[in-house]
Amino acid sequence: MGEPTSFGEMFELLSQQNKKQTASLTDQIKGSEQNLRNQIRKSSQQLANVQERNIILERKIRRNNILLFGLKVENNNSLITDTLTKINELFSLNIQTNDINNIYKVGRRESAPILIEFLSYLKKSELFKNPEKLRNLKDTDYAIANDLCEEDRRDLKILKKHQREAREEGKEARIKGFKLEINNTLYTAKELETLSEIHTDSSGSEDTGEETDQETNRNGAVLSEKLSIDNKKRKKRKENTPSPEGIKTRAHKKKKKHY
Structure with missing residues (x-):
């Protein structure tokens, strides 16, 4: 292609160059954002692991x-x-x-x-x-x-709260370790709080205080599904974290495809 001879050709050439530069910068930014997300995810997991080890150590000390x-x-x-x-x-x-x-x-x-x-x-x-x-x-x-450490005191407080509520509803409830047994089913503090959130969300603005059998079954199913998903996420967290090499390869493919 020869030198541009008119203003229109010069404008078109500059527009094309600008688009290429913009696309290149966009790919770089996307790659940087993905790297940043991965770093945040990795750091969050490392922090969670450190906090968990600290809790275990504090329990041993106490x-x-x-x-x-x-x-x-x-x-x-x-x-x-x-x-x-x-x-x-x-x-x-x-x-x-x-x-x-x-x-x-x-x-x-x-x-x-x-x-x-x-x-x-x-x-x-x-x-x-x-x-x-x-x-x-x-x-x-x-x-x-x-x-008890702070986390265990908080969980025990949650268990006692739900134990009291369950007994007020005529259910058998007793605390075993750091779990609450309600009608022969064991729940952790986290599971009980999740169930409460689901019940609150499903009750709506016009809460009569009554729950149908259908709602009870639905809430239980949602809780089971949510807990199952949480367990799968914990087991596969490392598998789901892409390596830096994989990130670079995908970023290179996107850039090459654009051109």
């Missing part, structure tokens, strides 16, 4: 601990002695200071809970071996609880 509620200690110098005396009195045990790693108050209030760090899980478990002693605590001003 595993040997218990919290004692209701004991008021005015003199911190006698905190260890007073705490062990009360624990041995409540549970008819003989726990000594050499069984303990540390004892301290969680907070500044006089009635703040007291954290007891046992040296072994077996020694801590002695407090829970006598169900009668645990039941008798209800008639006293004292209570004990496992030292």
Whole structure:
């Protein structure tokens, strides 16, 4: 093709060059966006893995601990002695200071809970071996609880909320570990919250508080399908993440096809 001899030809040539440059830049931007998405996805997964490992580690650290509620200690110098005396009195045990790693108050209030760090899980478990002693605590001003991490406390709160709601509806509900058994079916906190969201969305603006059998079956089916999809996504997350080589190959093919 010769040199352009008219304004129209020059304009056409510039337009074509501009289109090619625009297309090339568009392909580069799309490739960069895809790379950025993949990096974000990879970083999000790495962060989730780190958070999960941190939770597991924190559970192990807290595993040997218990919290004692209701004991008021005015003199911190006698905190260890007073705490062990009360624990041995409540549970008819003989726990000594050499069984303990540390004892301290969680907070500044006089009635703040007291954290007891046992040296072994077996020694801590002695407090829970006598169900009668645990039941008798209800008639006293004292209570004990496992030292849970923030995530486990949140899940337990959700389980108790749904346990209360299920019992109000006349269903059998009891907490087993970190799951809630309702009419012989076990649910995790995440599953219960998902079911609540589905029920809220399906109830609409005119909620009468009643649910038909058809709606119940539909909500259950949607929950099962959603949980199944979530499990598949977790198992295939690595397979679904494209490699950098694959991204470059697809970007090259798109660019070549345009020309």
